[in-house]
Amino acid sequence: MNRAVRTGSIALTLASALTLTACGGSGGAGVAADAEQTLTVWAMGTEGEKLGDVAEEYEKAHANITVKVTPIGWDVAHQKLVAAAAAGKLPDVVQMGGSYLGEFADMGVLEPVDTGVFKEDDFFPAAWQQGSYDGKTYGVPWYVDTRVLFYRTDLAKKAGIEEAPATMAQLQGAAEAYQEKAGTKWGLSIQPGGLDTVQSFYQFLYSAGGAVLDDDGKAVVNSAAAVKALENYGSYFEKGLSEKSVRPGYDVTKDFNTGAVPMFFGGPWITNLLDENYPDLKGKWAVAPVPADKASVSMAGGSSLTVSADSDHKAAAKELVSYLTGAKGQVDWFERTNDLPANTAAWKTGDLATDPTLQIWRKQMDTARVIPSQPELTEITSKVDTAIESVTQGKSSAKEALDKAQSEIEGLVRQ
Template identity: 30%
Template structure:
């Protein structure tokens, strides 16, 4: 009996100990909960595409850490997302209910997924002046409007400019830089011969940028003002004929028909080609040639037009988010504070905010300032002459008919045949998309 009483006493003592520990634990939890405002921080997933060198990702992570410190009620988790199979990555996540709360993306991504009902409109962010819309480059905010709603904020501009090799121009005795199509053709002739070419154009997406930039440079474009296909516009045909004329002159490398963008850059770097159309980050990717690479002023086309092609990359919120208000808060904060992506992360595109463009870091970069001052004001999107962007543009650029055009130009095919075949494919794409 004594033994039983002793066991009972031990059991009661053990129960009291466990109760005391539970009370302490609960008190600790309550203290932690109290210190965080009574609830855990809202968790947001941010998928950011790879927009620059490794230091870009490091800088982006630092920015997210800064936001998290300044906003203890929200915790943003950063994920760097590669470009390989990006569409499948996002579409699969959306279909499975695991889309991020917010992401950056290519020029038409917000509209493509908005058409699928997956992107959250941000009209209230813009209408309530949550962001300073007047700080954005003219037209960039309005380009984010689709079907009566704003679906994204612009953050960077990818643009095509004409680069040339200063040393090769000097060697060829070209002292006056070309500023018109005729002058460029004449210069390209002087720069060609002995296995070298005035210009090289790859047959991939980068090559299609040559064709589209020259079409826009001539007052042409793929679309009418009401968004109808307009590839057979006479101005477009003139642009194709201009490239074909250089091909006939022996100034356009015919091997470009089998080249990718990296091959064309390599040819330019090796001095096998003197002229290249590329993005604003080209010189950063060829640091050993920085002093030998120059940028031509925008060409004036045969009818007095100037222009080039650009893409306005954006940042968007997904409808699947459980925390739309917090996601909008992060969206506005990121847009306002992302200048470090240029000053520290060396992103290879132009900032879309005027205040960022005015920063000494940008203004002291002679080439970037030149592109902002000379090229950005005349740049048009793939949708030109249509004022706004739309989902079908992603298919138009990715389907392949534009790339086939560049290949056929490098091979010296007939211009009318090139345009007619491309136009059939173009109209077919648009009819299927609508």
């Protein structure tokens, strides 16, 4: 998921949290799975647009079920979810991004996952953790997202780079070589500031052994490892290897195509964008794992599927979620969308099992990390965004910026 700006009012969120905690899960036994019924589903972005086709196929095999899918834009998703939760009108099944789940689970509007049906071991560890909050699981992993390194292989030859950088030191060396020997404008595209800068920083942070919150939800963003990671990140801007300005709506693939940017960290959807928009670039680029510091660790994103605590159709909703998150359904979804399967069994089939490039994504997901779910997760990560920008713009040292973020985040975490 690309996290959207939260547009719902804070007052409404707080009010819904207070009023809904007591009412979640009051739907009783509800309608039997084999009864004739309509399931309502909200899904976001591209997934919302594509899910309707899958729903039609599902209905053919389940004559008693009508699946009504409502696509929701990520830019308005949070606002609509908060309003629906406050009114007790969440749909039966909701796609839930990782930055939202803790908030809505804390409200009491999500049904805990039946771990007798959905098994943690069937999914990537980070994907399962993303659907969990306060010791319980509320979301079944639907698809996953992580970041790997995209790099221009043709320009690498000009720069004297024989293979993809495997360490963080080699990454900076490659960025310098691209500029000096291949004549690229920049060495590496990483985000200098603004919303979700933290998603660009995670690769440096996690690989250095740092984190924003530890596994217990305690703020640790000013650890020695995190400071080291931010110093490394900031050095790209200090040395002129990365662009300091923030361009609204910036599309890195355009500069990747022209050669102005020879390297960047990107998600799996970038592959399709490059193939479709820049076919002449085929054979001139490749992907590689995140260069290692202490280890090669990337962020984990994606979405889970959740069931409303007040749904009268929980049994049928659970069967639909089981279909969408099972290995067969995940392979079908990948073929339709190129979303990476969260269910590891899906990776034993077809291209997912044999394609060398896809195996890079698979390997990266094995060690990918997420921030433990928190009700105020968006506010927490925004503090890190601010800290990063203060360093990339030369306004403070990494330690000063992260000490400030640590103090602010400590007041937001729920333990």
